[in-house]
Amino acid sequence: MDKEFVKVACSNCNLRELCMPVGLNAEELSRVDELVATRRSIKRGMSLFHNGEKFTSLYAIRTGFFKTSVTAEDGRDQVTGFQMAGEIIGLDGIVNDRHTCDAIALEDAEVCVMPFDRIEEISREVNALQHHVHKIMSREIVRDHGVMLLLGSMRAEERLAAFLLNLVQRLQARGFSRSELVLRMTREEIGSYLGMKLETVSRTFSKFADDGLVEVKQRHIQIRDAEALKRIVNPQVCR
Amino acid sequence: MDKEFVKVACSNCNLRELCMPVGLNAEELSRVDELVATRRSIKRGMSLFHNGEKFTSLYAIRTGFFKTSVTAEDGRDQVTGFQMAGEIIGLDGIVNDRHTCDAIALEDAEVCVMPFDRIEEISREVNALQHHVHKIMSREIVRDHGVMLLLGSMRAEERLAAFLLNLVQRLQARGFSRSELVLRMTREEIGSYLGMKLETVSRTFSKFADDGLVEVKQRHIQIRDAEALKRIVNPQVCR
DNA sequence: CGATTCTTTGACTATACTCAACGACAGTGG
DNA sequence: CCACTGTCGTTGAGTATAGTCAAAGAATCG
The missing domain is CATH 2.60.120.10 (Jelly Rolls)
Known part of the structure; x- marks a missing residue:
């Protein structure tokens, strides 16, 4: 062989x-x-x-x-x-x-x-x-x-949170970290996928960073509080 | 048999x-x-x-x-x-x-x-x-x-126009009229599908009616100007 | 026919978009 | 190696689009 x-x-x-x-x-x-x-x-x-x-x-x-x-x-x-x-x-x-x-x-x-x-x-x-x-x-x-x-029923923050959680979950299944990831795509491509403009993607990242949910260094993302991200996606669950 | x-x-x-x-x-x-x-x-x-x-x-x-x-x-x-x-x-x-x-x-x-x-x-x-x-x-x-x-890249009017054209095209393939249709769903269900609120669906129908594109009598829709609807979906094409 | 559900419309508001400027970074070639 | 170029990302200010809340009218169903 x-x-x-x-x-x-x-x-x-x-x-x-x-x-x-x-x-x-x-x-x-x-x-x-x-x-x-x-x-x-x-x-x-x-x-x-x-x-x-x-x-x-x-x-x-x-x-x-x-x-x-x-x-x-x-x-x-x-x-x-x-x-x-x-x-x-x-x-x-x-x-x-x-x-x-x-x-x-x-x-x-x-x-x-x-x-x-x-x-x-x-x-x-x-x-x-x-x-x-x-x-x-x-x-x-x-x-x-x-x-x-x-796309049909979530708001910008919910979309981006769901996106990050989905990405990191799939990466984890492949043996990568569950809290760290490198985005392979631009803000514009993320925006296109999530139905929002690149500026809104950028602003939402900044807001997550301000709130201590993630750390954003260009395309390097560190997830600081996955639970909080999950609560953003599913507002109901936190009650 | x-x-x-x-x-x-x-x-x-x-x-x-x-x-x-x-x-x-x-x-x-x-x-x-x-x-x-x-x-x-x-x-x-x-x-x-x-x-x-x-x-x-x-x-x-x-x-x-x-x-x-x-x-x-x-x-x-x-x-x-x-x-x-x-x-x-x-x-x-x-x-x-x-x-x-x-x-x-x-x-x-x-x-x-x-x-x-x-x-x-x-x-x-x-x-x-x-x-x-x-x-x-x-x-x-x-x-x-x-x-x-x-959902990701069209505005309310474009979505509804695309929706109507799609429905009528499928109905036509089944032998129904290509200009008349009866909606089987509520405004809310249309809105859910198209990622907009029922009030926006209703207003958009009214606008189409004002502009002479369709006639709306509750769930009975008469398409008056299919070409104009197509132009709404595809702004580029009309240039 | 009465109750309920659905639809329309108005007034006000919030969210995300547009336009613009600037800053950061990566890759290229002198 | 550094300057240069182009792409990418961030942020601000102002605006447009669609959402929210509310009320009233129309249609449908049992």
């Missing part, structure tokens, strides 16, 4: 507890190894795929950090999500055989390319994979509903 | 061009007929499923009109969509084996109950069904991204 092969196999990937192979047994895992056709490196600022581009594959993020965004006909765009290692992107492309959003690397990244016809093929044989794919898509739908709740 | 059977089969359903059977050939269609275990009637105001309820099935709407909504821990809720005949609901339940939203009938409705394990089983054998299921989930994701764009 040469070194290169070891590197490519899902069964040996250090993300196997987070990524495509979650919950599969050894035999199923060996079938899933067939999924990954190639790897692809994307430099910071470059796109993994663009709106309108032909859809062929889903991508599992190995390293790096992405944003996805959709663009209205008049040019406005909206960040629809930030994705990190172990997460799957490209699901939007299935329905029309074309991607409907852009995926941009916010830092140098590497992804596993999984041709979708191969996913469907192996899904027919490996029930656990079939169900896992369904769960991944369902999870994305549930996540989107959460974002709608945030 | 008795009458009852004719009624239950997808292959004879008048929604087959819109619903689960889209794009299947005769043989595939006959397999899909096995999907629908039963029918279920839901009275207006009643729920098809609730947040937290065990997930077992997807539902194809035969008649009637639904809303789905998610609820935050502090009780705020957000309408995540309005669904009509031929659309599939319940996809949110797959990921955790429990539904994460409520589905409420806004008028008396009938749905086809499709046990999800049966969907997965038949999907393994009928490639076209497998791909169709993937497309349905992907379509929901793309739709959600559109709602995020709406």
